[in-house]
Amino acid sequence: MKNRLSIRKLKNCEHIAGKGLVNLKPHTHKSFTVVYIEKGSLFISLNYAQKLVSSGTVIVLPPNNAISMSAKSEYEYHSLSVHELMCEKLCKYIGNVPFVFMDDGSIADFFRIYDSFTDDDSLTDFIIGIIGEKTAPSAACLQNVNLVRLAAGFIENHVKDELCVKDVADSLKVSTGYLSRIFKKIMHITPKQYLIQCRLREAKKELEKESSDVEIAYELGFASQSHMCTVFKGYMGISVGDYRDILKNR
DSSP: OOOEEEEEEOSSEEEEEEEEOOOEEEEOOSSEEEEEEEESEEEEEETTEEEEEETTEEEEEOTTOOEEEEESSOEEEEEEEEOHHHHHHHHHHHOSOOEEEEOOSHHHHHHHTGGGOOSHHHHHHHHHHHHGGGOOOOOOOOTTHHHHHHHHHHHHHTTTSOOOHHHHHHHHTSOHHHHHHHHHHHHSSOHHHHHHHHHHHHHHHHHHTTOOHHHHHHHTTOSOHHHHHHHHHHHHSSOHHHHHHHHHHO
């Protein structure tokens, strides 16, 4: 079953309403993401801790935390992704630790009135007001977090280059094994998975420009067009063709 989506954007905020029976592999986001399960149930894994969630559940996912989804039944959901300065603002007031809670109706109401917001600031202030009191305890400081941030930055800056983990480790003057271990510990995905995600983010930007699949695959270092399409569907839960259709019809 396809993941049926509609997408609405402000400058740095994106609302997705989806319906389907879709499994998503472990992945992270650069954005601050809030997911509301409107109907149905599914298994989620937050940083590899699995739980069953159902209608009324709210998932708060700050950037660089791993999530995967495994559908138990068809489900309907809304997600809000907040980017750049607004993402930093939410992290400051809500924190960097993912958590789950049951909605008292305020999140459902927020998604119903999403289209009434005209600017990012008022929208993020509204979210802080709803979620601010429900925040999880602050995470303990993790060793080598600065090194991992540098590694992630290096990957983001070389996303269109031929790149392997050894290249990243060499740039930071550490061993490949050491970098892989601490990257997985802090980011909850491997450097290779992070590179794939960065390439997929760039692929989405290129799809908005109506570049061809072949051009995108070549420019972003995928083995082939079919490889890119397979990876895209595995991580996004929707085919490249269906994503193009959504962009045309939004």
